Amino acid sequence: MKLKLNINSKKGYLMMFTIITLIGIYNFSKNNKNQIIQTFKEDEMTSKKFIYPLGTIVGIKANTDGVLVLGYEEDDIEYIGGLKKGDNIVAINEMTIKNSEDILSILNKIKQDKIEVTFERNNKYKKEIIKTKKIKEKYKLGLWVRDKISGIGTMSFYDPNTKKFKAIGHPIVDVDTNELLKINQGYVYNLSNISIIKTINKKVGKIEGDFTANDIIGKFNDNSNFGISGELNNEKEKDIQLVEVASFKDVKIGDAIILFEDQNRNIQSYDVKIESIDFNKRTDKDMIIKVIDEDLIKYTGGIIQGMSGCPIIQNNRIIGTITHVFKDNPKKGYGIFIGKMIE
Numbered sequence: 001m002k003l004k005l006n007i008n009s010k011k012g013y014l015m016m017f018t019i020i021t022l023i024g025i026y027n028f029s030k031n032n033k034n035q036i037i038q039t040f041k042e043d044e045m046t047s048k049k050f051i052y053p054l055g056t057i058v059g060i061k062a063n064t065d066g067v068l069v070l071g072y073e074e075d076d077i078e079y080i081g082g083l084k085k086g087d088n089i090v091a092i093n094e095m096t097i098k099n100s101e102d103i104l105s106i107l108n109k110i111k112q113d114k115i116e117v118t119f120e121r122n123n124k125y126k127k128e129i130i131k132t133k134k135i136k137e138k139y140k141l142g143l144w145v146r147d148k149i150s151g152i153g154t155m156s157f158y159d160p161n162t163k164k165f166k167a168i169g170h171p172i173v174d175v176d177t178n179e180l181l182k183i184n185q186g187y188v189y190n191l192s193n194i195s196i197i198k199t200i201n202k203k204v205g206k207i208e209g210d211f212t213a214n215d216i217i218g219k220f221n222d223n224s225n226f227g228i229s230g231e232l233n234n235e236k237e238k239d240i241q242l243v244e245v246a247s248f249k250d251v252k253i254g255d256a257i258i259l260f261e262d263q264n265r266n267i268q269s270y271d272v273k274i275e276s277i278d279f280n281k282r283t284d285k286d287m288i289i290k291v292i293d294e295d296l297i298k299y300t301g302g303i304i305q306g307m308s309g310c311p312i313i314q315n316n317r318i319i320g321t322i323t324h325v326f327k328d329n330p331k332k333g334y335g336i337f338i339g340k341m342i343e
Helices: 100-110 294-300 338-342
Strands: 050-053 057-072 088-092 114-121 124-131 133-135 138-140 143-159 164-167 183-190 192-197 206-210 216-224 227-232 243-245 254-261 267-277 287-291 311-314 317-326 329-337
Touching: 057 114, 057 206, 057 216, 088 100, 100 138, 100 143, 143 206, 143 317, 143 338, 164 216, 183 227, 243 338, 267 294, 267 311, 317 338, 329 338
Parallel strands: 243 317
Antiparallel strands: 050 143, 050 243, 057 088, 057 143, 057 183, 088 114, 114 124, 133 138, 143 164, 164 227, 183 216, 192 206, 216 227, 254 267, 254 311, 267 287, 287 329, 311 317, 317 329
C-alpha cells in the first residue's frame, strides 16, 4: 500500500499527509483562516529538521516479548510463587516463551508437577519454582496470562532521515495491569469499514474498523513512553509535503490545528486551542488541548479513543501529537511535545 495522502481545507489551502493512535485522537482541517500551512522542498532544508506529518487511522496488532501475568486462578502460593500481576514470563525450565501457546506446548512436553519460571520485573530477571496444574491429563499454569494486543490508533509522522514512522504518542500498556508491554513484533494495518462512535453525554467515543493479515502497511517493535516506532512497507509519496519540527520554545498557548481523517478518509485540519503548557513534565501530558472546531465536534463529539497520535500544527510547525482525552470533558485532552517523540 502506498501512503498517498490528501488534505482538504474549506477555508485555507493545505497539502499534507497522514497515519496512527491507540487510546486517542486525530485530525487536520477546515477553519484555518490564519493557519495556512507552509511546506518545504527537501533542498530548502538547512539546519532545521523537517518531517512528514500524518494523521491516518490504522489498525495495530502486536505480540509481546513473553507473556504478561494478569492474575491468578489459585490463591495457593505453590501455584504463584513470587510472581505478581504485571510480571513478564520469558522462559520455563530455560526454554524461551514467546506466547501463551509456548507455555502449553512446553508444559505438556515436559509433564512436570513443578517448573522453574524465568520472569522480568522492572527490567530485572528473576526465577521462581511453581507448581503446575493437571486437568484431564493436560498441564497448565495456575495463572492468567496474555500475549497479544490489538487496537486502533493514528499515525503521527514519518521521518525521512531515520526512515521510521512514529505513532500514538503514548505507550501501549496492558489494560488490566497498566504495565508497558515489551513488544516482540508489532504491525500496523490499513483499516476498512471505519465507523466513528461519537462522544455523547461525557461518554468518550471511539473508532471502530476492520483489518486482516493482508492489510499490513508497516511493522514495529519499539514501544516507549512516547509512542511506537517502526518502518513502513513503502516510503511516503513525493506529493506529501514536509513540515518543520518545532523546538520546545516554539510551542505557545493559543490557536493550533490537528490533522485527522474525515468521513471520506481525506486528511483534514481541525481547529483547537492550546490552553496550557508544562515544560517540566517527563510524561506524555505536556499540553492541554481543547477542540473548538464545530465540524469536528459534530463528527466525533471531541477527542475519541483512537485519535492518539494526531499531529498538532502551530505556526507552520509540528509541535506535538494528541495522547489522551479527558473522561469528564471529551472536548479536552493532553498532547505531547514533538521533541520527545523524536529524541
